[in-house]
Amino acid sequence: MPREGVLVQSPYKRLSTEQVRQIHDASVQLLRDPGLMCYNRRAAEIFHSNGAEVSSITPSDSPCWHVRIPEKMVSQALESAPKTVKLGARNKDNTLILNGDEPRVFFVSGSETNIWLDVDIETYAKKSDPGTEILVPEFRPRRGTLMDLCDSAHVCEHLETLDAYIRTVNIQDKDITPDNKDVNKFFASLNNTTKHFMAGLTTLSQLDNVVNMAKLIVGGEQELKDNPIISFITCLVKSPLQFVDDTTETLIEICLRGLPTVVSSSPQAGSTAPMKEDGIMAQINAEVLAGITLSQLVNPGTPVIYGSVPVRARLDTLGDSYGAPETSQFNVDCVQLARFYRLPCYATSGVCDAKTPGMQCSVERLFSDILVTLSGPQYLHCAYGLLDGNSTFCLLQAVLDDAHFEMLKFFLRPPRIDQSEIEKTLKQIREVVATPQKLYIRYIRPMMRSGQLSAPYPFEGDGERDAAILLAYNRMKELLQKPVEHLDEATTARIFNEIPGILPRLNVYA
Amino acid sequence: MSEDIIALIKENVIQGRKTADDEGIDDTLSGTPGVEELTRSALEQNIPPDRLITQGLTAGMQVVGEKFSTKEYFIPDMLAAADAVGAAMDILKPYLETSNVETKGKFAIATVKGDIHDIGKNIVAILLKGAGYEVTDLGVDVSTEKIVQYVKEQEPDYLGLSALLTTTMVVMGEVIEALKSNSLRDKVKVLIGGAAVSEQYAEEIGADAYCIDGFHAIQVLDSFQGAKT
């Protein structure tokens, strides 16, 4: 049985059908004029040999081609791209089925942050009354490590609402090099969670090592096709409208291996895309369609996910503002566009501008989490634990986020208006009205025990004081103590034997 | 046979099943007789009411209290059980009067003049009835004269006053003064409760106790019982 995620009964729409059509038409025009600058030779050749108009741009610092993609090529790609993508998992009960026609949302962690935020709980005494003490969380940022990645996968394994794991933190240990980073990142994650694992690839030469590792885990090449426990994120288009050399090459190689990949683009309204909604939408959609078209030319039918990470620029720093309402508007628009193409959609929410857990962070996260979820993306990179744009990951925040998604999932349960039960309910009302006390309290009980009532907020303090962070901290510690199902000893041994570069400290049996 | 029916009564109190229609906690007893029906058949079988109370109703309530304190049960469970016990007590009342069995005492409760809030008052009434007190509910917006007259005529052991408004809590003080001027103050213990009032306010107006909720009220009344014996 695959995971259930949460089905959004009537997805929230921001754009009219007419407006979706207008954006699509505008994107198609952009793909022809100005078309894309392509810094990858293979991609230029593939487009050329399939009939696109490709010309070499000279003079240029690095080899570059101008690619104009005809509408027909795009529509053929949209036809051959599968409408349903399966993301497998070490534990098959954690499989995800992303169906482009069904607004069933799966919640996913993510982004590779440089900073890991440690949390300590310190005791402070009141100046005017030193006998009065309070506990205060203190946050200490530091560079992320391999062991942090293990811990985050471990806790994410136990977060109930979290459906799949995208690596959260950039591993920056001294002994991590461009050549061993991918294998360590994949092993650390796969060894600590039985959920689906998705990541970007750092070095193309490591692709086969990573794929072979996955094959060793599931038992072979066909097994991996049937149960793709890993998938990739490729941001091959740099906004505006440029195919970058290395990630485009990576996408081609992933598609040749038939593994699922997100084809994403992350324009910033104001700097790398127009600030106006129609502009950024036309552009991001053109960029994603260009990537999907390339994927299908490389390997028709290879599983791809429409990936969108649009964001608005802050005016003070020109950094990304994930907390801005426009960012949520753009994401909802993208979900509608993907649905128009019937493709599964990777959308973004929950990233915030706040630098530590707390009030601003909760407001920003919940705002976008609720709105984007309601639009019904299949794969929501709702970024458990992410702070400060994409810069910081905090495990404690991930634990807090899990409680938010629990509430959101509860809210999305179908309405409980049931014709067959109405008579019974009317009888209840008549009975209660006839009693002297006129109270329905006793009738709560059957609902209470059948899971029909939402649970109280798990991090509610019992006094007057807000205790959310302290209680979530305790919960995080508890989850770190809970065991996870590591890969078995024999598989671990084979992986360490056959896959070069994995650091010995990751071997739990050594 | 009589053991069986008493055990069933206890089990149904624990399940909070007043009548055969009630689901109870887990549906297992659905359709079978509840506390009301079982109490009637027990009386038909001439089972002595005092045994029925101590080994059935009170024993069941004891278990419910334990489950509540270990957080296995919630307020709705407690209330359903108390409600079932209260219903049984209503059926038993005429028999108790003839058989010399003493109840824990008579308790009258009212929401004072000018105030119509009654959710809290009703909960307190159900819980106290379930705990074995003989409860009379005088209603809401009850005038001071009516309360005083009731105390004079019916001589309850305890009087509970509820007020949720800062504008109506003063009426509680007036009730106490009126009891005094009618020489009734030492005949009845006065308990007050409701969002507007506090321990301190109870002292101020000379009430015997302030209760934060219905469970607290049971404790306070039971402690009065202890003092009595």
Ligand code: B12
């Ligand atoms: C529900 C409610 C109503 C309902 C009442 C329905 C009903 N059937 O009772 C309605 C909508 C009708 C209502 C009306 C009004 N309400 Co009103 N209401 C409330 C509310 C939200 C909850 C009260 C409640 O039922 N709580 C749940 C029960 C279980 O708790 P409880 O009553 O406290 O009882 C427990 C204990 O206190 C204790 N207890 C209570 N009484 C007693 C008595 C004894 C003897 C003992 C031992 C224990 C005990 O045990 C109970 C069980 O655990 C309160 C808010 C609050 N914080 O209390 C406002 C509140 C009491 N209402 C308020 C107001 C202003 C009004 C109105 C005047 C509004 C208006 N402008 O019309 C009217 C009053 C009309 C009137 N003349 O009385 C204010 C009062 C402010 C003040 N000045 O004091 C409150 C505090 C809300 C607020 N913050 O503004 N209200």
